Amino acid sequence: MRPPTTVPVAAASPAPALPWTARLRRRRGRLRxxxxxxxxxxxxxxxxxVILLAGLVLDAGMAMADQVRLYDRAQAAARAxxxxIDLATYRNTGVVQLDPDAAVGAAQRFLARxxxxxxATATTAAVTVTVTGVRRTQLLYLIGVxxxxxxxxxxxxxATGVTNAT
Incomplete structure (x- = not known):
């Protein structure tokens, strides 16, 4: 029996090594x-x-509405x-001035109701009322606000009577 014949096969030559920049360009092209x-x-x-923008619009709008309500209450309390008026001073001198203690009490009662x-603070000339509040957020709580x-x-x-009427 004859031994099987083998045909010599040429060894595959390795591909020429590419410089690293060429390999990087080729890889970048495939990724792109x-x-x-x-x-x-x-x-x-x-x-x-979009959710954050909607939360900002919603919560800011609701906070602005609450701010207007607080300002309305502060105005009403200041008017109260x-x-x-200090009636004794008005009767004796005709000068309109506030009774500061009574003015603060009236403003505080209005706020409580x-x-x-x-x-509230008051002088003989004016009453100043500062109100505070907190608005809980609807969507901004998702980012921690x-x-x-x-x-x-x-x-x-x-003031009494009509002033500066034309």
């Missing part, structure tokens, strides 16, 4: 051509941005205090 799944990060980031937290502090200040003076 493969864009599967690229929409996912953009969708996630875009959705989060400005009605407390309206369920508002605040402070749970409340928005609010405050409003209003002042009122005592």
């Amino acid at each position: 051509a493969d864009d599967r799944g690229m929409i996912t990060p953009w969708t996630v980031v875009g959705t989060l941005m 205090g400005a009605r407390e 309206s369920g508002t937290t605040g402070t 749970t409340t928005i502090p609010l405050d409003a200040t209003a002042a009122a003076t005592a």
Whole structure:
């Protein structure tokens, strides 16, 4: 029997080594051509941005509405205090001035009846009321903003009759 014949095969020559810059360019070209799944990060980031923007608009709008309500209450409390005229001074001199203690008391009573937290100060010329409040957020709590502090200040003076009428 004859031994099997073998045909000599030439050894495969190794591919010439490319410089590292050429390999990097080739790899970068392949990565640039493969864009599967690229929409996912953009969708996630875009959705989060829309939710945050909606939260900012919603919570800021509600905080502004609460701010207006607080200012209205501060004005009303200041007007309530400005009605407390020092009658003895008015009767003796005709000068309209406030009784500071009575003005502060009237403003504080108004705030208590309206369920508002605040402070009142008065001089013989004016009553100043500062009210404070907190707005709990609806969507901004998702990024850690749970409340928005609010405050409003209003002042009122005592006046009688019609002044500067034309």
